[in-house]
Amino acid sequence: MLVAGALAAQVNRLTPEEKKQGWTLLFDGATFTGWEDPAKKGTDSFTIEDGCLKAKSHPRYQEDLFSEQTFGDFELVFDWRISKGGNSGVKYRIQDRIWVQEEKGKKFEDQVADSYAHRSDTRPDHGQQYVVGFEYQCIDDHGHPDGLRGGSHASGALYDFIAPASAAAKPVGEFNHARLVVKGSHVEHWLNGVKVVDADLAAPAIGQSAAKRWGAGSKVADLLMRQPVKECRISLQNHNDEAWFRNIKIRRLP
Numbered sequence: 001m002l003v004a005g006a007l008a009a010q011v012n013r014l015t016p017e018e019k020k021q022g023w024t025l026l027f028d029g030a031t032f033t034g035w036e037d038p039a040k041k042g043t044d045s046f047t048i049e050d051g052c053l054k055a056k057s058h059p060r061y062q063e064d065l066f067s068e069q070t071f072g073d074f075e076l077v078f079d080w081r082i083s084k085g086g087n088s089g090v091k092y093r094i095q096d097r098i099w100v101q102e103e104k105g106k107k108f109e110d111q112v113a114d115s116y117a118h119r120s121d122t123r124p125d126h127g128q129q130y131v132v133g134f135e136y137q138c139i140d141d142h143g144h145p146d147g148l149r150g151g152s153h154a155s156g157a158l159y160d161f162i163a164p165a166s167a168a169a170k171p172v173g174e175f176n177h178a179r180l181v182v183k184g185s186h187v188e189h190w191l192n193g194v195k196v197v198d199a200d201l202a203a204p205a206i207g208q209s210a211a212k213r214w215g216a217g218s219k220v221a222d223l224l225m226r227q228p229v230k231e232c233r234i235s236l237q238n239h240n241d242e243a244w245f246r247n248i249k250i251r252r253l254p
Contacts, residue, residue: 086241094133164196
């Protein structure tokens with residue numbers, strides 16, 4: 001009990017040394033302070049549970065949880081846990097977010113293109129808010145179809161672009177510790193103390209991959225290649241699966 005109490009006291013707290021180093025706590029463990037409160041937006045996509053920001057499974061409206069502040073160059077650390085068979089992530093360098101109406105039988109990429117062609121700020125009855133940005137992947141590598149694909153869809157990956165250099169995720173049900181460094185176009189993904197991604201967001205391969213998935217000249221590919229927005233929010237992804245986030249700390253880099 002003493003050990004459990006000591007561990008609980010360390011969650012969602014800054015140490016004196018972290019404060020000196022310029023770290024800011026992004027989640028206080030009890031409220032949505034610092035985040036766009038889902039209740040105020042009329043959605044139930046995230047709740048607070050046991051000192052964690054929790055993505056709900058199959059909410060009424062599927063949308064991410066966004067930080068109120070925007071960031072340019074930064075270092076972010078956080079703990080994450082995924083449900084069995086679950087999928088989530090943390091998005092950064094966010095360029096846009098758009099409501100997408102679900103249309104059965106149509107590719108998701110085509111649904112997004114249609115939504116850009118007929119953009120609306122009204123939440124669809126059946127659909128989601130798609131976030132155009134880059135993603136630190138958090139997934140059940142052995143129970144979710146995307147995780148089973150591995151490569152750039154595995155835990156710690158720069159989702160859809162760069163595969164992790166090694167498998168460093170803990171078993172489902174355990175918390176992982178992540179570190180994300182974004183400076184200029186250079187990014188690093190760390191997972192449980194291992195650097196799994198070291199990449200350049202301005203590299204030709206990034207643009208080529210974006211064009212391959214979304215179509216050359218598409219709105220999404222253009223935004224991902226140009227990245228015109230430099231000061232961006234950070235979001236925790238709701239992917240219709242339960243996921244937990246805690247110890248979220250950030251510091252701006254010069």
